[in-house]
Amino acid sequence: MDKQIIFEDDHIRVIFLKGSSDTLVVSFGDLISRAKGMSINAEKSLIKYQYNVIGIMPKQKTWFPKSSMLNMQQQIQPFLAQFKERVGYGGSMGGYAAIKYSNLLNMQKIVAFVPQYTIDPEVVQDRRYAEFFDVSIHQHMEIQPDEVDSSREYIIVYDPYFAEDKEHFLKIKPLLPQMHVIHLPFTGHEALSVLASSELLNDFVEKPFDITYFYQRVRQVKKQSKFYYRHVLDALLPRHHQALLKILEDNDLQLDERYFDAVMKQKLVQQLFRMKQGTEQNLVKLGALPHFVQQNGAQRPKVSTAQHEFLVFNLVSLKLESYSADVIAAQSQYLLPLNGRSNALVDLELNGDHYLLTMNDRGIHKLIALGEPLPLDQSPLIFKQYAEFCSVSYKQLTLSCDTNGLSHFIENNVDEQTKLFLI
Incomplete structure (x- = not known):
């Protein structure tokens, strides 16, 4: 024109x-x-x-x-x-x-x-x-x-x-x-x-x-x-947990995996799991495809947080999170409990095989099969046992688990939210 x-x-x-x-x-x-x-x-x-x-x-x-x-x-x-x-x-x-x-x-x-x-x-x-x-x-x-x-x-x-x-x-x-x-x-x-x-x-x-x-x-x-939906869910999720499920039920969505940023996607997946609605269909609708799936059934959770939930590795978000035992059992195909061996590298059992859980300075986790070499930018996490509590560390940082079940690494290793307990 x-x-x-x-x-x-x-x-x-x-x-x-x-x-x-x-x-x-x-x-x-x-x-x-x-x-x-x-x-x-x-x-x-x-x-x-x-x-x-x-x-x-x-x-x-x-x-x-x-x-x-x-x-x-x-x-x-x-x-x-x-x-x-x-x-x-x-x-x-x-x-x-x-x-x-x-x-x-x-x-x-x-x-x-x-x-x-x-x-x-x-x-x-x-x-x-x-x-x-x-x-x-x-x-x-x-x-x-x-x-x-x-x-x-x-x-x-x-x-x-x-x-x-x-x-x-x-x-x-x-x-x-x-x-x-x-x-x-x-x-x-x-x-x-x-x-x-x-x-x-x-x-x-x-x-x-x-x-x-x-x-x-x-x-x-x-x-x-x-x-x-990005704006609606962001606004409603903190107050109306059922809003996510209602939207997924009422709409034939199949969002691209890049539709939500990593933080938003993690919160949505976490909320689905807490409602025990983390089905393959719902994850596909959100564009939250799992990186791995556990086929061998539920594992007994062993590492408790200060909030009396259990520390797991989320196979969808590839993040360390915490949930109640019943949620872990209901979503066992996507939530892997940490083994929690005293004063040892953190490892996970996935479909009968064992993997080291590693991380880099950008907070990106990778599962490395036992016996395989580490990528140059990845370092293993260490599970430490003290007299009255345990902790997970990455280099000089310590894992902190908040009341929402999310975790991040901090410099203070005596914070109450860094304390873990072996069950």
Whole structure:
């Protein structure tokens, strides 16, 4: 499609994308989708529906300074004048600009995802963007009453449980009494990523606002989003353990093994095991494929932590963790108890064979078959027995087991959480 740069200064690059529709979409970039060549925010989706587009792309993290926008408006007026229907669209910094410059660009509809009111640290408590505030270009940068109008249609999408974005919403709300609001709980600041959909973007641009219809469409899109469950589980897991099981039961998931980061994946797998629901099917749904599987049945746990759970090696996360004896028995194919031989290298029995448990300075464990040479970066763990307790050490560090069943190595070898006991 035909593109041309129609304005540019130190802060913004403005690109006109010619389409065949009667509507002009003014698409504002954000911190991530800044000016890069001739790219436009949400370009693929906008091209799909043949929209005419003015893409206002930030070149710096400067929140569309008003001086730049005023100069731009004068220069692009011939392009704006061709269209009676103008829709503003953007998220975060782009959502802020879509609202703030709605009068300036005479936009009839504005769709703003998680917008800011200002980044001035004297005005808002949110400090995520305070480092980008520049008093020389951001005087009175908050959205002003004379920059918006109740005759325009404003649609704001945000997570009401995310405090930083809620602060901005509550400051914007008195300025826009006629606005429509779509709540997207447990998505944090990623609402735009969760709802990335060509069809939904087209709905926002073209369809009259109907709250029932849009909530139905939002539910459909978010359940297909690779971002959604990550945010939901992260928010719910600490308080609502059954939420994970409910999501797995109700959805035909098969996530990529890189979908969750290592920390999140470990917590999810651990919670499944504690609920005794660590089935192969559930692990596959989470993209948490086991590295090894124990085929020879349950082994008797021998090493107790200070929390009266038993120390095991998790064959899915490849981490040392602790569980109750009944959980270990129920998930024995994935949880290997430590042998706990006094003053010896830590070893594990897996399917009749014995392996040394080793680790490197990045905390990565490996199982090394007895008799096999160690990799140069790996060192064995040592099980030490003292008069009143035991411990596991790696070089000068000692294993510490917390109340959540997770473990890490620390320098203090007399901490209560480092004490282990042979049963």
